Amino acid sequence: MWPLFALVLGLLVGSFLNVVIHRLPKGESIVFPPSRCPHCGHRLGPVDLVPVLSYLVLGGRCRYCHRPISHRYPLVEALTGGLFLLTSLFYPPSLETLLVFAFLGLLVALAFIDLDTYELPDGLTYGLLFLGLLSAYLLSFPRPFVEALDGALLAAGALALIAGYGGLFLRRFREGRAEVPVGPHQVHMAALFGTLLGPGVGMALAFLTWALSGRTGKAVVLPDRVTLPLLPLFLLLSPLLGGDFLEALKGTLLAAGGLALAGGLYWALRPSPPETEEEPVAMGYGDVKLLGALGAWLGLYAFLGLFLGVFAGALLGLLLRQRKIPFGPYLALGGVVAFFFGETLWRAYMAWLGL
Ligand SMILES: [Zn+2]
Known part of the structure; x- marks a missing residue:
């Protein structure tokens, strides 16, 4: 029945x-x-x-x-x-199953709205994020709260940085206009400082420049041409400076994810966003927020979801020869597959590698 x-x-x-x-x-x-x-x-x-x-x-x-x-x-x-x-x-x-239904329903809505409009409404992405965090906090479902929060920030941070590098390449290394009071520049700064000083200090310094930008009405930021090239350099140097590469990478992504999701929430809650000219970016932060929300439900398996989404999107993009394809539906698909079959797929992959 x-x-x-x-x-x-x-x-x-x-x-x-x-x-x-x-x-x-x-x-x-x-x-x-x-x-x-x-x-x-x-x-x-x-x-x-x-x-x-x-x-x-x-x-x-x-x-x-x-x-x-x-x-x-x-x-x-x-x-x-x-x-x-x-x-x-x-x-x-069970109550947990009702939450899974909500997770799936939100993903279906997001996927089809993105197909129609190339946009992922903040109400739905942040709804998915906070429902996942709340469920993890109250019920430890589908995973403990620490894993959910880490998953959300790490996944959002990774995609925000991918978008940052993509944007820099697309602009042919010209500096993009910095948004006041908060935008991708703060995310990239948080990542850089997070690499060196850990996620807490990285986020705190970026929040400080956010506050200063709000106060002065001008963008108080380091240029992307400085932060983005330095970031991999510091990451690679971290073992030589007595640190641990994985810890440094975790600091990078956690800080970037924290700033990306907090900045996105600021713009979502802002009563009337000013009319601004759109900059060419590789990926809108809509996808960053969606992947962050998936991280709250999937933990580190959000990265498997991202991988499956990129794979499916690239495959279909090639087959359909479409230039502009919304990424949300593929992320949602990757997220659903990773939610139900992530562990199975991962174990099969490890066995195939002989590990
Ligand atoms: Zn009719």
Whole structure:
């Protein structure tokens, strides 16, 4: 009975996610008004809204105006139903399982909103992050709080630095405009200081320049052309300076991740962001926030999720020959695979290496 219940619940949640995916980016209410046909505007009744079945029975057309309905709707419903069914095979009915359902539902919404708009709404990425941290704190599920927090910061820090180096290459090593009071410059500074002095001091120094920038209205930062090239140098030198390479790397990523997620939260909560010209960057911080959120659920397996996402994205990008592809759906896919099969995949890989 449990798998059947999970499947039906997933189909219904999927139906709700369709509304979220459709309305959230436009800033419309998710609860009201009730669903209508996008073509004729006829209000849809319960019979029209049975997940997947209505679509099949009506032949993929509106009951009232007979114009075609996007196959996206039954797809999202079936996908969510399938994911909940998969969950029921791993977990018994429990509070923890409800949290897994929330994790999966948020990822489905994020993936499809990114496909439509090339954006990952902060409400959903930070919702996913804080739900993961809260669950880890209160229930030690899916992993202990320290692992969840480390996973979030390390993963976000790694992707923020990848984006930093990508941006510097794309600008052909010209200095990018520094955002006031906080932007990628602080993230790169936190990383550099974190390498040398540990994550706490690294973050504290970057927060100090954030405060100074806010105070003076000018960016009080070190240029990227200084911080980013010095960073690998200091990392490689750390064993010679009596440190430990892995500790130094951990300090780098934790500090960068802390600044990236805190800075992102600042911009998300800011009432009216000023109109700014977009800089060419390799990757928006939306992906950084999403990977950080995955880290809160997956711990270090978030890196496996990232690897799988990059692999799937590159493969499909090559096959479809698309130039601009949103990365969020691939990250979400990698995250789901790593959540259910991460340990299995890792053990199989180790066995294959003969370790
Ligand atoms: Zn219609």
